[in-house]
Amino acid sequence: MEASLKLLNQYVKVDDFSSQEIADQLTSIGHEVEGIHAFARGDKLVVGYVKEKVPHPDSDHLNVCQVEVGNGVVQQIVCGAPNVDAGQKVIVALPGCDLGEGFKIKEAKIRGVESNGMICSIAELGIDQRLLREEDKAGIHVLDADAPVGEDALKYMGYDDTILDIGLTPNRADCMAMIALAYEVGALLKRDVHVPEMKTLNELDSDIEVDVQTDLCPCFGAKLVKGVQTKESPEWLRTYLMASGIKPINNIVDISNFVMLETGQPIHMYDYDKLKEKRFVIKTGFHQKTVLLDGKEYDILPEDIIVSTDQGIGCVAGVMGGDDTKIDDNTVNIVIEAATFHGATLRNTARRLNLLTDASQHYIKGAIDTANTARVLNRCAALLEELADAKEIYKSVLTDYEVKEKVITLTTSRVNGLLGTNISTEMIEDILTSLHFSYTREGETLTIKVPTYRNDMTMDADVIEEIARMYGYNHIPSSLPLMEMTKGALTPVQSYVRMMRHLLTDLGLHEVMTYTLTSPSMVDDFNLFHHQDAVALMLPIGEERSVTRKSLIPSLLQAINFNRAHAQKDVMIYEISHTYSKETEIQNLAIACSGMYHHVPWQQLQQKADFYLLKGFVETIFEKLGIKESRYTLKPVEANQQDFHPGRSGYIMMGNEIVGVIGEIHPQRAKKYDVKDVYVAELNLSVLLNLKKPAIKFTEIPQYPSVTRDIALVMDKDIPVHDVVRSICKAGQRLIVDTQIFDIYEGEHIASGQKSVAIALTFQDASKTLDDATINAMIEQILKVVEKDYGAHLRV
Amino acid sequence: MxxxxxxxxxxxxxxxxxxxxxxxxxxxxxxxxxxxxxxxxxxxxxxxxxxxxxxxxxxxxxxxxxxxxxxxxxxxxxxxxxxxxxxxxEKIDISLPGSQLPLGTIHPLTMIREELEDLFVGMGYSVAEGPEVETDHFNFELMNLPKDHPARDMQDTFYIDENTLLRTHTSPVQAHVMLAANGKGPIKVICPGKTYRRDDDDATHSHQFSQCEGLVIDKNITMADLKGTLELFAKKMFGEKREIRLRPSYFPFTEPSVEVDISCYNCNGKGCSMCKQTGWIEILGAGMVNPKVLEMCGFDSQVYQGFAFGIGLERVAMLKYGIDNIRDFYSGDLRFLNQFVRKD
Known part of the structure; x- marks a missing residue:
């Protein structure tokens, strides 16, 4: 909200503080001042007197004026405004005056004629343009004839105001009322608050009837005032409204806006003479189209709260009045409405009709002090009498309403027990008094009555917050919780995730974080772990982010695409994230690599990302997790696979379950995501991190030497080498402790369709030194087995 | 001879x-x-x-x-x-570049997360995560944001159906932890994770972001304890010289609620462009757990009390490293990630 310091000063004295001091004070009690600005700007603005005006010799619209600017000084000023004339009192910007946005007044020549200043319009003073009248923008502003020449023009006009931009918290909507804000300042500064008199005037009996037929309207008040005259509001009222960000219209509308500004109570006015029956029925159940006072047609639904007049829609409660009953320039007799409506219902109406008006916000946010309704009506009537020449004022017609008195009991030890402070009961009493909370004290127990405008107070914690606010949050000491020891630790899964993250990063991969929400056109790509439908948003911002992803690979491909577009060719990335489908949550890890993994060009050292690099990453992860090779198999993907290259990809299987995948992306997918040569792996961590694993157990370091023998086997080229190695190890009866494949060869000297595989076998027996005879026999046995199982034979 | x-x-x-x-x-x-x-x-x-x-x-x-x-x-x-x-x-040119092995990076938001985890785990907190696809009941109702509360308007939340949504904050994890504790304290937990709001992405808004919730519940936990804990946090993340300032604020799930500022690390509180001349930078929201939340989550508010805080990880990272575009976190841009190669 925008708060005028000059207006605030009407209710509580603040003009002996700087605006910054007041802002700091307000911020310290929870009303954060987000900005401070002058209502009008310009430092060298004075009241001037136009002594003489002659046409500019070289222009058909400019005039050369001799303007007295104080102390007998007369300045020559060239002025282009059509309404400038000799004998006027005007606002003069003297040379050096800064009107903001780089507009600085200088001594200058305009078409050859010297000009030492500028005669200003209101629109040139830096006031928000939407608050101004057309005439404020059309020409220079003419001041009253008695304006003192040479005096500060802004001060003379009351424009020397400062506006605080306050970010009110949702629980303190009551402070939208200047009086409530004044109470806050008064409590903090220990100063009195001056609330305008709102007492009953000399009143006549009213013929208005009010009939509330819904419990969505706890209170409805109507007051008839006759004989008003519509005209422009006095300057002081116009200025206060503008300083508060409200555009002045005419005295009647301005009064209703001013009363809301002052009290937080929205005011609506009906033209008494347009009503056939002088009866207001508040109810729901209308279902029709209606034209409201902005001239537009709206659809009213049965749940909307309506103030009905003459069986029709007199007003959409708290939102906007009907067109038929609205006041206009010819209105003389007015019915003023001040009421309380159900905020949540009203919010739905206002939102649906796209009419979140200032008034409706007061209801929605709960700013209404229902107990004050009668006084607000009186205040309106008094202002109408004062500023609109109202002739007859009638008694208010108010429904019976009950304001429940809120009583909260509190002890001093409870206050200090929650805040960690040592505040005395007396100090609590002082704070309660400053906030106008009444209370009775018994020992250290306080029984507190909450003021009616504090809708936010419901329990002792609320009052403790009030005490803390006024005591000062900066006075609260600082300590650490004194309590039983608790065990602080990551869960095993959390530790594994962290270990993997650091492992992959240490292996040279970059961790990325990408969006969970993706497009339906990608959500099923690369998905292996989810078997249910995607989680779809009811109201997404766009199709592109409308469902939650199932695989992380599409996101990584997009990141690779982004990097390639920015000249980053070598991209090695991974992400660990939860993925969702209907009723399933899985933690995924995905790796995607493209380009050069390791490269020292001058040494001709390079390793390009390929299937085996990705497989190496996965094997390293598995080794770190203690998942032995014997627990999983790598199964080639189906030949008709659409996501992964069928000849270069495999599923990681545990039993019949796919727990991961390693492979090159399918050329079609590469095309879709506009990437090239990308190798990926994705793992289902929800399965892998919850596997049972044996504890680390030390085995004796063998004392006898090992022996290494190389063999080269020729076999059909489609035989998976891994299967052959497995057979060899099995045939080796636990004496083979290591195998290294050191060459795969196809070509000359090898029959076509065959390959030669060279393997180094390391033999070791923990109980004795192996002799040649034993090893030779074992190799014989191995050769027999591979011959039988794979048709492989020793290369000669 | x-x-x-x-x-x-x-x-x-x-x-x-x-x-x-x-x-x-x-x-x-x-x-x-x-x-x-x-x-x-x-x-x-x-x-x-x-x-x-x-x-x-x-x-x-x-x-x-x-x-x-x-x-x-x-x-x-x-x-x-x-x-x-x-x-x-055998002389070689030792000025030629070394055969350096590739160096990867941890995402800056993860760096912040791990720093927080280490700090709080060291003080006896555990780490809870909770689901990102959450129920309305946990995300709002148990956090004292009843159905007609303005803060839960449709435009702010990604709803999946009437009762399911993408969590808008990590606070619902508080409720999961409290309900699992069956009304018996103490609880000391932090809850880092991803959160979502229906915002258009720009330099300062992201529909996906990260938070870290903290919750301590026992019989004598005070607001002074909250202040001391957050002071430790501020010093750990932004340096030993940092001070904190609490300002009254409002969150439905805490009462009293506080907004926490840290003294500007750029100018040491003298006032500069980073802190908008105030000497203070707004860093997080916190407060004493609202008794209504305690009751709804199975704790007797006459016996137990506690504090909660919510840290925006992007905000911490942006302040700490001087990042000014939140979208950089989610682009996977190596030119961004490579700047976080070293240990801070």
Whole structure:
């Protein structure tokens, strides 16, 4: 909200503080001042007197004026405004005056004629343009004839105001009322608050009837005032409204806006003479189209709260009045409405009709002090009498309403027990008094009555917050919780995730974080772990982010695409994230690599990302997790696979379950995501991190030497080498402790369709030194087995 | 005798002139071997008298000794020269780049998350995560945001159906933890994770972001404890000189609620553009757990009380590293990630 310091000063004295001091004070009690600005700007603005005006010799619209600017000084000023004339009192910007946005007044020549200043319009003073009248923008502003020449023009006009931009918290909507804000300042500064008199005037009996037929309207008040005259509001009222960000219209509308500004109570006015029956029925159940006072047609639904007049829609409660009953320039007799409506219902109406008006916000946010309704009506009537020449004022017609008195009991030890402070009961009493909370004290127990405008107070914690606010949050000491020891630790899964993250990063991969929400056109790509439908948003911002992803690979491909577009060719990335489908949550890890993994060009050292690099990453992860090779198999993907290259990809299987995948992306997918040569792996961590694993157990370091023998086997080229190695190890009866494949060869000297595989076998027996005879026999046995199982034979 | 001395002089001169270890070895074999001149000279001994033989033997031994010693000395010199030559030959350009292995990076939001986890785990907190696809009940109702609360308007939340949504904050994890504790304290937990709001993405808004919730519940937890805990956080993340300032604020799930500022680390509180001349930077929201939340989550609010805080990880990272576009976190841009290669 925008708060005028000059207006605030009407209710509580603040003009002996700087605006910054007041802002700091307000911020310290929870009303954060987000900005401070002058209502009008310009430092060298004075009241001037136009002594003489002659046409500019070289222009058909400019005039050369001799303007007295104080102390007998007369300045020559060239002025282009059509309404400038000799004998006027005007606002003069003297040379050096800064009107903001780089507009600085200088001594200058305009078409050859010297000009030492500028005669200003209101629109040139830096006031928000939407608050101004057309005439404020059309020409220079003419001041009253008695304006003192040479005096500060802004001060003379009351424009020397400062506006605080306050970010009110949702629980303190009551402070939208200047009086409530004044109470806050008064409590903090220990100063009195001056609330305008709102007492009953000399009143006549009213013929208005009010009939509330819904419990969505706890209170409805109507007051008839006759004989008003519509005209422009006095300057002081116009200025206060503008300083508060409200555009002045005419005295009647301005009064209703001013009363809301002052009290937080929205005011609506009906033209008494347009009503056939002088009866207001508040109810729901209308279902029709209606034209409201902005001239537009709206659809009213049965749940909307309506103030009905003459069986029709007199007003959409708290939102906007009907067109038929609205006041206009010819209105003389007015019915003023001040009421309380159900905020949540009203919010739905206002939102649906796209009419979140200032008034409706007061209801929605709960700013209404229902107990004050009668006084607000009186205040309106008094202002109408004062500023609109109202002739007859009638008694208010108010429904019976009950304001429940809120009583909260509190002890001093409870206050200090929650805040960690040592505040005395007396100090609590002082704070309660400053906030106008009444209370009775018994020992250290306080029984507190909450003021009616504090809708936010419901329990002792609320009052403790009030005490803390006024005591000062900066006075609260600082300590650490004194309590039983608790065990602080990551869960095993959390530790594994962290270990993997650091492992992959240490292996040279970059961790990325990408969006969970993706497009339906990608959500099923690369998905292996989810078997249910995607989680779809009811109201997404766009199709592109409308469902939650199932695989992380599409996101990584997009990141690779982004990097390639920015000249980053070598991209090695991974992400660990939860993925969702209907009723399933899985933690995924995905790796995607493209380009050069390791490269020292001058040494001709390079390793390009390929299937085996990705497989190496996965094997390293598995080794770190203690998942032995014997627990999983790598199964080639189906030949008709659409996501992964069928000849270069495999599923990681545990039993019949796919727990991961390693492979090159399918050329079609590469095309879709506009990437090239990308190798990926994705793992289902929800399965892998919850596997049972044996504890680390030390085995004796063998004392006898090992022996290494190389063999080269020729076999059909489609035989998976891994299967052959497995057979060899099995045939080796636990004496083979290591195998290294050191060459795969196809070509000359090898029959076509065959390959030669060279393997180094390391033999070791923990109980004795192996002799040649034993090893030779074992190799014989191995050769027999591979011959039988794979048709492989020793290369000669 | 003269012959021996002649041999000696000739040998010493040749050893002196010798320039390689091989040549030196040849000289050794020649002079001290069985077929060398010394051996020939010895043959004349059989014709000598006993006295002559004794003195001849003496001289010959001495000559042998001298030659052996000269060879040993020369060998040392030659070996050293050879090693120096080898070293000279093996010289490389140490200014060429090393065969550095690739270095990956941890995402800056993860760095912040891990720093927080370490800080709080060290103080006895556990880490809870909770689902990102959450129910309305946990995300809002249990956080004291009933159905008609303005803060839960449709435009702010990604709803999946009437009762399911993408969590808008990590606060619902509080409720999961409290309900699992069955009304029995103490609870000390932090809840880091991803959160979502229905915002259009721009430099300062992201529909996906990260938070870290903190929750401590026991019988005597005070707002002073909250302040002390957050001071530790501020010092850990932004340096030992940081101070914090609490300002009253409002969150439905805490009462009293506070907004927490840290003294500006850029100007040490003097006022600069980073802190908008105030000397303070808004960093997080916190407060004492609202008794209504305690009750709804199975705790007796007459017995238990506690504090909660919510840290925006992007905000911390943006302040700490001077990042000004929130979208950088989610682009996977290596030019961004590579700046976080070192340990902070």
């Amino acid at each position: 003269d012959e021996l001395l002649k041999i000696k002089e000739e040998a010493l001169s040749k050893i002196h002139d010798c320039s390689s270890l091989k040549e030196l070895n040849d000289l050794r074999v020649f002079y001290l071997g069985k077929k060398g001149p010394m051996q020939s000279a010895m043959k004349s001994m059989k014709d000598m008298s006993k006295e002559e033989r004794a003195s001849f033997g003496q001289v010959s031994n001495k000559v042998k000794q001298e030659i052996t010693q000269a060879i040993e000395e020369k060998k040392k010199i030659l070996e050293e020269a050879e090693m120096l030559a080898k070293i000279q030959n």
